[in-house]
Amino acid sequence: SQQGEEDPQALSIQEGENATMNCSYKTSINNLQWYRQNSGRGLVHLILIRSNEREKHSGRLRVTLDTSKKSSSLLITASRAADTASYFCATDYSSARQLTFGSGTQLTVLP
Amino acid sequence: DGGITQSPKYLFRKEGQNVTLSCEQNLNHDAMYWYRQDPGQGLRLIYYSQIVNDFQKGDIAEGYSVSREKKESFPLTVTSAQKNPTAFYLCATHRNFNTGELFFGEGSRLTVL
Numbered sequence: 001s002q003q004g005e006e007d008p009q010a011l012s013i014q015e016g017e018n019a020t021m022n023c024s025y026k027t028s029i030n031n032l033q034w035y036r037q038n039s040g041r042g043l044v045h046l047i048l049i050r051s052n053e054r055e056k057h058s059g060r061l062r063v064t065l066d067t068s069k070k071s072s073s074l075l076i077t078a079s080r081a082a083d084t085a086s087y088f089c090a091t092d093y094s095s096a097r098q099l100t101f102g103s104g105t106q107l108t109v110l111p
Numbered sequence: 112d113g114g115i116t117q118s119p120k121y122l123f124r125k126e127g128q129n130v131t132l133s134c135e136q137n138l139n140h141d142a143m144y145w146y147r148q149d150p151g152q153g154l155r156l157i158y159y160s161q162i163v164n165d166f167q168k169g170d171i172a173e174g175y176s177v178s179r180e181k182k183e184s185f186p187l188t189v190t191s192a193q194k195n196p197t198a199f200y201l202c203a204t205h206r207n208f209n210t211g212e213l214f215f216g217e218g219s220r221l222t223v224l
Contacts (some may be wrong), residue, residue: 033212042115042201042215043154085174090213099213101146101153108130 004032004072004089004102012108019076021090021105024069030092032065033099034074037086046074046087057090114138117216118203124189125194125222131218132187134202142205143185144213145221147171147198154201160185197223 004025013019023032031050035043048070049056049065056063062075076083086106090099115136124130134143142161146154154171160179174193179185189196200222203213 035213040199040218040220042117042217043203043213044215045212048212098159101155103151103153105201 004100006086006087006089006102006105008105009103010106010108012110013079015081015109015111017077017079019079019083019107019109021087021107022073023072023074023102025072025089025091025093026070027085027091027093028067032063032072033090033092034061034063034072035088035090035101037088039085043088054059079107081109081111083107083109115202115204115214115216117200117219120217120219121220122219124221127191130189130221131189131199132189132202134185134187134216134217135183136185136202136204136214137212138181138204139182140204140206140214141158141182143179144205145169145177145185145187146203147173148200148201148218149184149198152207157200170188196221201223 004023007022033048034046037043047058047063049063060077065072086104088101088104090101119131144159145157148154155171157175158177160166166179167178176188199218201218202216
């Protein structure tokens, strides 16, 4: 099945820096969502952006969506050690309204 | 507290044994899902249910079975037919089968010895 792909697979930054993760997908979508997963835990929803939206903010998070390039980016500003986690994009593209997840970006924020 | 409870958190199984993973929710959500996650991988959909007494196969349903007798419960059985069952299993819910976020449980890690 179609799947979003995150880039990079792993990212290591210093506390206070910004972190940018990208997601590319293959087919037209209804919406795109970003999730966070701490090691060994369940996923937590961060933000949803609809296909007719271009940018969305939530606290230190900024998500952009470019449907012409079939890509999205997640920006975490002023990162903290507690932001260390895996981040997944998920695309809602089918009439069955199932989410399809990418393989994730492992973010490490060094104190 | 409202939420999704998965149990057990850790489970060990001998080859040839069936095991059942529990997923209970008190969010009053209609739709429930089971995903499988392998190390360094994304989530793959095993089964989903939009409503009581109805469920559909996902992308990797072979070797798994489910039931949805109550709105609150969606147990997953990993059968001996599943060739490589060692994985992290995640249960999730959707408020309705339309759009919006998924809510996840804390997962169950199954290891086959």
